[in-house]
Amino acid sequence: MNRTLNRHGLAAGAALLLTATMAMALTPAEEGRRVYLRENCYGCHGGRAGGGMGPNLRGEADDVSEAVHQGEDEGMPAYPKMSSLDIQYLQAYFRSIRTSTEPTFTHWWEAVPTR
Numbered sequence: 001m002n003r004t005l006n007r008h009g010l011a012a013g014a015a016l017l018l019t020a021t022m023a024m025a026l027t028p029a030e031e032g033r034r035v036y037l038r039e040n041c042y043g044c045h046g047g048r049a050g051g052g053m054g055p056n057l058r059g060e061a062d063d064v065s066e067a068v069h070q071g072e073d074e075g076m077p078a079y080p081k082m083s084s085l086d087i088q089y090l091q092a093y094f095r096s097i098r099t100s101t102e103p104t105f106t107h108w109w110e111a112v113p114t115r
């Protein structure tokens with residue numbers, strides 16, 4: 001009985017460690033891509049932030065915090081609860097677009113997105 005419990009505890013611990021390690025393996029740009037997809041920014045700014053009904057955000061690094069937290073007059077909604085860490089990730093993502101490190105996956109809910 002004890003041995004079974006121990007084995008299970010060990011397996012659970014190993015799985016947790018693996019998950020944590022994998023989550024930490026994401027780059028800031030990848031985290032930013034996840035935020036971008038999770039918050040549906042692409043609906044207005046395009047799948048790779050090239051613009052749509054909202055402006056092109058490629059290379060955007062200034063004023064992201066202000067635009068996201070407060071919204072803008074011409075149709076940009078406010079996301080007052082967006083964390084400053086998520087804002088930094090978004091900036092890293094916008095800077096990565098059209099570089100070799102641009103993440104292009106489409107599934108934000110995967111711990112380690114694959115496509």
Ligand code: HEC
Nearest residue numbers: 039040041044053054055064067072073074075076077090
């Ligand atoms: C409902 C459509 C819509 C959604 C959803 C949306 N935006 Fe916007 N966004 C806009 C529009 C339209 C503007 C231009 C507003 C203006 O010029 O007044 C804008 C402006 C911006 C700007 C400022 C760009 C600049 O050059 O001044 C940033 C940064 C931005 N959006 C980021 C985001 C992020 C990040 C998300 C997701 C969290 C997001 N937007 C979601 C429509 C949207």
